[in-house]
Amino acid sequence: MKRILEWPGHAWLALPARLYLGYVFIWACLHKIAAPATFALDVATYQLLPLSLINITALVLPWVELLAGVMIVLGFRTRAAALLISGMMLVFMVALGWALHQGLDMSCGCFASQSSDEHAISWLTMLRDAGWLALALYVLGFDRRPLGLDRLWPRGRATAA
Amino acid sequence: MIYGGNMPPRWTTVFRDAAIVVALSAAVALTTNKLRSSGIPLVAAQEYEVLVPCPEHEGKPAKPLTPGDVNPKEKGLLLVDAREAETYRAWHAPGAISIPYDYLEPKPEEKRVLRSRARRVIVYGDGENPDSGEQLANAISGKGVKNVHFVRGGAPALRRALGGGR
Numbered sequence: 001m002k003r004i005l006e007w008p009g010h011a012w013l014a015l016p017a018r019l020y021l022g023y024v025f026i027w028a029c030l031h032k033i034a035a036p037a038t039f040a041l042d043v044a045t046y047q048l049l050p051l052s053l054i055n056i057t058a059l060v061l062p063w064v065e066l067l068a069g070v071m072i073v074l075g076f077r078t079r080a081a082a083l084l085i086s087g088m089m090l091v092f093m094v095a096l097g098w099a100l101h102q103g104l105d106m107s108c109g110c111f112a113s114q115s116s117d118e119h120a121i122s123w124l125t126m127l128r129d130a131g132w133l134a135l136a137l138y139v140l141g142f143d144r145r146p147l148g149l150d151r152l153w154p155r156g157r158a159t160a161a
Numbered sequence: 162m163i164y165g166g167n168m169p170p171r172w173t174t175v176f177r178d179a180a181i182v183v184a185l186s187a188a189v190a191l192t193t194n195k196l197r198s199s200g201i202p203l204v205a206a207q208e209y210e211v212l213v214p215c216p217e218h219e220g221k222p223a224k225p226l227t228p229g230d231v232n233p234k235e236k237g238l239l240l241v242d243a244r245e246a247e248t249y250r251a252w253h254a255p256g257a258i259s260i261p262y263d264y265l266e267p268k269p270e271e272k273r274v275l276r277s278r279a280r281r282v283i284v285y286g287d288g289e290n291p292d293s294g295e296q297l298a299n300a301i302s303g304k305g306v307k308n309v310h311f312v313r314g315g316a317p318a319l320r321r322a323l324g325g326g327r
Contacts, residue, residue: 040201040205045209052204055205059201060191064186066186080178
């Protein structure tokens with residue numbers, strides 16, 4: 001296992017995954033930041049959160065998406081960004097699974113201008129999210145020396161073993 | 162052995178960095194919301210009016226078909242016309258039976274379909290939005306009948322595909 005983890009090729013394999021995830025998350029957050037009221041309605045549509053948490057979630061989540069997206073693209077604190085993206089994907093998948101279980105006819109609210117007529121949630125949406133989660137977990141687990149700022153300016157940690 | 166800065170960060174460091182990002186995001190989000198004119202209250206004053214239609218049927222939804230994929234002479238096929246009886250009489254696909262779909266008074270449509278012992282069921286409706294054919298197909302499929310399809314575009318599209326024959 002240690003040999004697999006230390007394989008230097010992971011950094012190159014993970015790079016396109018990181019760029020793709022970064023693109024997805026940066027693109028996904030833009031309309032949410034621009035129109036928080038609309039996104040709050042999207043969050044409410046899932047009927048999962050109590051009223052007191054809907055607006056605060058709609059305000060903060062897009063900024064987490066933005067920062068995590070920028071960080072994973074730049075390779076800055078890459079594993080923390082991958083951890084955040086994995087966590088968000090898990091939360092999204094739980095919400096999506098719940099909505100699908102309830103039979104809600106709605107858009108996932110992931111991207112801008114999505115109507116439930118054209119972009120209704122389905123198990124394919126869940127599969128897509130699972131793919132993104134797998135990419136994020138790969139970066140988190142295997143991209144230990146990511147290409148980018150983390151490699152240019154590594155942390156000065158010295159550990160005795 | 163001493164490891165230098167090229168070692169991957171510990172998990173505690175990864176979690177700490179992630180927590181810092183969340184805190185930073187919250188600070189930026191709340192500040193931005195405070196400053197912008199289109200900001201929203203941190204806690205909504207009243208419940209959101211969420212209009213999400215409830216599921217109408219429990220089973221799997223029927224699968225769509227393009228009109229060109231419909232062959233009325235297919236063996237074991239049951240063609241169902243979901244439109245009003247009057248429009249069915251004006252034109253219907255060869256061999257189609259009439260089961261008018263009424264959203265307000267749904268009938269046990271699946272019984273008639275099951276009695277036919279068809280291997281495949283294709284339903285077409287008015288082709289409007291919502292399409293009565295799709296609704297009836299979903300209603301039948303939702304009762305556990307397998308291999309149920311509906312025709313995209315409904316009767317107008319099917320009529321064009323079949324050459325307008327009765």
